[in-house]
Amino acid sequence: MTRRLLLSYLTLAALLLLCLEIPLGFVYSRGERERVTSMAKDEAESVSAFASLSIAEGRAAQDLPERAAHCAERIGGKVLIVDKSGGLLASSHPLTAVEESRLASWPGIAAALRGTATADVRTSTIGGVEYLAVATPVLQGDEGQGAVRITVPTRMVHERVHHVWLLLALGGLAALIAVAVVGFAIARWTGRPIRELERATHELAVGGTVVPVAITKGPPEVRSLAATFNRTAARLEHLLASQRAFAGEASHQLKTPLAALRLRLENLENDIALNARGGLTAALTETDRLARMVEGLLAMARLDESAAERERVELGRVCEERRRAWAPLYERHGVWLALAGDYPGEVMAVPGAVEQILDNLLSNALRVSPPGSTVSVDPRRHTPHERRFPHRANGPSWVELHVMDEGPGMTEEQRRRAFDRFWRAPDAPKGGTGLGLALVQRLAHASGGEAVLRRAPSGGLDAVIRLPAVGRGGGVAGVARPARPLQEVAPGR
Numbered sequence: 120m121t122r123r124l125l126l127s128y129l130t131l132a133a134l135l136l137l138c139l140e141i142p143l144g145f146v147y148s149r150g151e152r153e154r155v156t157s158m159a160k161d162e163a164e165s166v167s168a169f170a171s172l173s174i175a176e177g178r179a180a181q182d183l184p185e186r187a188a189h190c191a192e193r194i195g196g197k198v199l200i201v202d203k204s205g206g207l208l209a210s211s212h213p214l215t216a217v218e219e220s221r222l223a224s225w226p227g228i229a230a231a232l233r234g235t236a237t238a239d240v241r242t243s244t245i246g247g248v249e250y251l252a253v254a255t256p257v258l259q260g261d262e263g264q265g266a267v268r269i270t271v272p273t274r275m276v277h278e279r280v281h282h283v284w285l286l287l288a289l290g291g292l293a294a295l296i297a298v299a300v301v302g303f304a305i306a307r308w309t310g311r312p313i314r315e316l317e318r319a320t321h322e323l324a325v326g327g328t329v330v331p332v333a334i335t336k337g338p339p340e341v342r343s344l345a346a347t348f349n350r351t352a353a354r355l356e357h358l359l360a361s362q363r364a365f366a367g368e369a370s371h372q373l374k375t376p377l378a379a380l381r382l383r384l385e386n387l388e389n390d391i392a393l394n395a396r397g398g399l400t401a402a403l404t405e406t407d408r409l410a411r412m413v414e415g416l417l418a419m420a421r422l423d424e425s426a427a428e429r430e431r432v433e434l435g436r437v438c439e440e441r442r443r444a445w446a447p448l449y450e451r452h453g454v455w456l457a458l459a460g461d462y463p464g465e466v467m468a469v470p471g472a473v474e475q476i477l478d479n480l481l482s483n484a485l486r487v488s489p490p491g492s493t494v495s496v497d498p499r500r501h502t503p504h505e506r507r508f509p510h511r512a513n514g515p516s517w518v519e520l521h522v523m524d525e526g527p528g529m530t531e532e533q534r535r536r537a538f539d540r541f542w543r544a545p546d547a548p549k550g551g552t553g554l555g556l557a558l559v560q561r562l563a564h565a566s567g568g569e570a571v572l573r574r575a576p577s578g579g580l581d582a583v584i585r586l587p588a589v590g591r592g593g594g595v596a597g598v599a600r601p602a603r604p605l606q607e608v609a610p611g612r
Contacts, residue, residue, distance in 0.1 A: 121306040128302030129295060136291040144287050148242070148280045155251060156238055159194075159271045163236075163255040166190055167267045170200050170208070170257045174264050183209035190269070197270040201228060203263050227254030231266030234258070312341045316348055323352060377410045429467040429566055431589055434498050434518060441477040442496060445485075453490035456481075463498035463518045466586040468566035473520075473586075476562050476570075479555040480522040480582050487526030487579070497521040500588065516588040517568070524579040534572040534580075559584070 166186065173182040179202075187198040191211030200209040205223025207214065214222075222228055230237045231254040241250040251273050257265040312332075319332045331352065332345045384403050391399055442458045449456040466473070477496070484494040498520045529537060536542050538560045556570075559582075563570040568586040575581040 121303070121310045124306035124309060125299065125302050128298055128306070132295055132298040132302075133291075136294055140287045140291055144284050147283050151276055151280055152240060152242060155271060155273070155276050156240055156253070159251055159253040159269055160236070160238065160255070162190065162194060162271075163253045163267050163269045166198060166200070166269065167255045167257045170267060171259050171264060174202075174257065175259055179208055187211045194269070195272050199228070199268040200257070200265065201232075201268075202265040203232065205232065208265060225268070227252055228266045228268050230254060231256045231268070232263060234263050309338060309341070312338075312345060316341075316345060319348065319352070323355070374410070377406060381406045381410075429469055431465045432468045432473050434463045434466050434473065434520065434586070437473045438477065438496050438498055438520070441474065441481065445478075445481050449485060449494070452485060452488075454485060454488045455491075455493040457493055457495040458497075459495055460497040460499045460521075463500060463520075463588075465589040466518050466566075467589060468568075468586055469562065472562040472566050476520075476559050476584055477522070479559050480584075483555055483582075484522055484524040484526070484580075488524045489526065492525035492579075493577075494522070494524045497523065517585050518588045520584040520586065522582045522584075523575040523577065525575070525577045526579045528574060528579045529572065537572055538570070 169186055170179070170183055173179045173186075183200050187200055187209040188211050191198045196211075198209070198211040199207070199222070201222050202208055205228065207219050207222060223232065227237050227239055234256050236255045237253070239250070239252040239254075251271045252268065253271070254266055254268045256263050257267060315332050319330045322330055331349045381403065384399060384406065388396075388399060438458055442456060446456060481494065481496075488494055498518060500516070500518055538556050540554060540557045556572075560570045563584050563586070566586055568584060570585070571583050573581045573583060
């Protein structure tokens with residue numbers, strides 16, 4: 120912020136200096152040009168008047184050479200005096216025969232012989248005078264008697280103009296340095312409370328730590344913003360504390376009554392009539408479903424309030440651990456559980472997210488898989504030619520975790536709604552709560568990835584979890600390893 124403020128100050132100051140100094144430099148250059156031109160014209164008119172008297176008295180040959188030499192010495196230039204036919208009367212400097220024969224055709228002298236005074240001024244790019252020649256007719260009454268041409272040296276004028284431009288540039292540079300020093304102080308004074316607010320906001324966003332910002336200096340708007348931030352942070356801290364307290368208390372206050380309710384229902388089994396046993400079983404099922412629903416809601420509440428940072432997770436190791444954990448249950452239901460795919464490397468995920476995602480997906484897959492079918496867990500690296508997620512095709516590298524079953528699958532509309540909380544397919548088996556896939560999606564998003572459902576090649580459901588892979592800059596994922604052979608857990612029969 121300090122650099123941007125300083126840059127804005129310097130830009131405005133530079134524009135202001137350019138708008139002032141450039142016109143000032145050109146005005147000065149024009150004034151110098153007009154001054155030296157006026158001086159040359161006055162000198163030419165003076166010599167012209169003297170020449171007119173000398174010609175009238177018949178003393179041109181005696182007086183004019185001395186006058187031309189004296190004038191040229193005084194101004195440091197050159198003086199030429201010609202008669203009405205263009206013949207040379209006097210010159211302050213030697214001329215060749217060719218130059219002397221062509222004097223009448225010189226532009227300035229030719230115009231002066233016709234009775235018109237001229238000034239030939241050539242300027243440089245920045246307004247300096249590079250060449251100045253003035254020609255004036257010599258008149259006696261209304262009749263022209265000749266012409267006077269004076270060439271004035273312009274080195275001093277040119278150097279004076281360059282000197283003024285250099286002074287303007289140095290003055291502008293000094294002004295910019297002063298603006299930079301003052302602007303830097305103002306930018307630091309303005310940006311310091313903003314940096315304090317940024318630091319406190321970062322700590323609040325990353326670690327959930329509420330640090331009040333004590334700002335007593337800076338602009339009034341920044342102090343007001345700091346006070347508003349402190350009030351907002353205090354309220355957020357109160358809300359977070361209330362949510363933590365609710366998540367902690369609800370886990371005890373809800374689990375205990377549900378456990379007691381199930382125990383009482385089980386105790387009624389021996390005392391209830393046979394024709395009422397179906398209702399008791401249904402009540403026990405609903406109690407289990409309510410318990411799982413409470414667990415899912417508490418897990419989502421803890422996910423919302425934890426705001427944990429992502430960490431590196433060895434996806435292959437986690438998949439192998441969850442396969443071993445679910446293997447006995449799959450065997451009892453007569454379903455194969457297969458783990459395949461190449462070495463996926465490491466991914467970034469919130470702590471425990473991959474384990475919870477796999478548990479929910481494997482639980483759903485087991486619930487819909489018929490005996491004798493296969494559920495496969497297939498982690499694989501996302502290759503560049505794949506376009507399953509086109510809106511992220513040009514982003515970082517990813518790892519896809521596929522959990523595929525051979526169950527009835529879902530329609531396209533059902534797959535779109537499957538991640539809604541409490542939504543269950545019309546033909547879904549009993550026992551689900553409608554929170555598993557919602558929790559899977561929340562965990563994937565919290566880990567920087569996403570979750571989608573597609574139709575599996577076998578006709579069932581293919582749940583795809585996409586997670587960011589650890590890049591080569593922060594721990595290489597993708598070191599070449601041999602592909603993992605297909606591992607299966609055969610069902611017990």
